[in-house]
Amino acid sequence: MLDEFLDYYRAALVDRAWGLTHAQLQIQLPPSDLSLGKLLAHMALVERIWFQVRFDGDEMPEPWSSLDWEADPDAEMSAAEAMTVEELLTQFDGSVDNSRTRLSAVDDLDQLSERTNQEGEGWSMRWILIHMIEEYARHCGHADLIRQSIDGNTAG
Numbered sequence: 353m354l355d356e357f358l359d360y361y362r363a364a365l366v367d368r369a370w371g372l373t374h375a376q377l378q379i380q381l382p383p384s385d386l387s388l389g390k391l392l393a394h395m396a397l398v399e400r401i402w403f404q405v406r407f408d409g410d411e412m413p414e415p416w417s418s419l420d421w422e423a424d425p426d427a428e429m430s431a432a433e434a435m436t437v438e439e440l441l442t443q444f445d446g447s448v449d450n451s452r453t454r455l456s457a458v459d460d461l462d463q464l465s466e467r468t469n470q471e472g473e474g475w476s477m478r479w480i481l482i483h484m485i486e487e488y489a490r491h492c493g494h495a496d497l498i499r500q501s502i503d504g505n506t507a508g
Contacts, residue, residue, distance in 0.1 A: 354481040355455065361488030362448055365395060366441065368495035372502065374437055381501045386429075388498050391491050392440045393432035398487060399447035402480050403454045409466025415443075455481075 369377060369388045377389035397416055404410045411417065419427035432440060455477070464474030475483075499505050 354461075354478070354485065357485050358481055358488065361485060361492055362395075364492045365391065365488060365495055366444065368492070368499045369437075369441070372437070372499075376502050377437060377440065378433060379498065379502055381498045384494070386494055386498065387432075388495055389432040389435065389440055390426075390429035391495055391498075392444045393428045393435065394426075395488065395491060396440075396444040396447040397428040398484070399444075399451045402475075402484060403451040406467045406475060407465040407477065407480060408454055 369392055372388065374389075377392075378387050380387050400413060400416065405412055415431070416428060419431065421427055424430050435443070458477050461478035461481070462476050464476055465480070466474070468474050496506070
């Protein structure tokens with residue numbers, strides 16, 4: 353059920369961006385500087401951080417590992433501004449596919465992550481799934497408002 357809710361929100365985010373041009377994906381709804389393109393890039397990164405880096409303990413993959421995070425704490429969002437619609441969707445889909453593969457290898461949702469928090473505690477896969485649902489739900493709300501401001505679309 354957790355996996356299904358997460359997939360629902362993944363699809364909802366892509367739905368908010370579907371059919372838009374590169375320019376439309378860059379539109380921001382003041383006072384926020386978020387755009388649909390930035391949200392897609394951010395969630396592609398978040399997928400990799402939680403499933404690949406934190407849970408499985410792998411190193412951060414490209415294209416994120418070579419970004420200058422000290423100069424730009426939102427480097428994935430800044431990079432999104434130069435990406436085409438196809439590049440953004442391909443990056444997002446690749447991250448989601450990677451997460452699904454990693455989740456399918458987990459036998460027990462109470463299994464703890466390889467990496468730990470500052471207190472030395474791991475995250476269970478159950479906690480990660482719930483966190484990801486929360487993260488997507490919040491950003492899908494942003495995406496709803498941005499999409500409505502672009503073309504009035506409120507479907508979803």
